Amino acid sequence: MIYVKIEITDLYQLLAKEFGKQYWWPMDDLYHKKNGSDPRFEIIIGAILTQNTAWSNVEKALNNLKKNKMLSIKKIVSINDTALQQLIKPSGFFKQKSARLKNIAEYIKKEYNSDLNSFFNRETLDLREELLSINGIGPETADSILLYAGNKPIFVVDAYTKRICKRIPLIYTDNYKEIQRYFQEKLENDYSKTEISDVYNELHALIVELGKNFCKKNKPLCKKCPLNNACNFAKIK
């Protein structure tokens, strides 16, 4: 049987059909309507807290922050370090992450007077460089903030994306920018400018869903995987 490499757009449509709309970023919109808080800042917080951490643990930390009404730039800047560490403890790496939350909150307060509108009004790639200059913000966290909080046309590459890319295979590298360029060039070709952010948004969410439930690190469920027929890893295993 001849092995035909699946194209990204086909993979996207297949996963979309299989899993349905994902409605990312995971968010309690009602909370922000009640409290007048900015959901974009919750996304920024969540993007940092979920670094190498299960989302279920991040939710516990976010709930602690919400209970104490800490989901604002000014509150994160003003709370003392040990108190913040205790609130976010369930998300792990809590000393590092508390410092990282303060780093970005202090940055937006100092450079943008705590105004997220002017922050996200910056040109996308300039804002990306700014985010990367903040200690604790790497490429995936920066891109998650740009795409999911800023609605910018930037594709997010994570550990699931890298693993799935190698297994199918789509592109065989660990280099973040290479993988990102590969996805963006393919998808820009097939979708218009007005819909591309939504495609990046959904596709990343779908990849996470696939990685969590099927394309697992040690015990992948290839037989049940929706990509079974398109994946070389499923064939040789």
Add this chain to the structure above:
DNA sequence: GTCCAGGGCCGTT
């Protein structure tokens, strides 16, 4: 008990 999770920093080579 072991492994893993929606990474990133820092020091070494």
Add this chain to the structure above:
DNA sequence: AACGGCCATGGA
């Protein structure tokens, strides 16, 4: 430029 150690909790 690339790699390894480190950071930490909670669920499977």
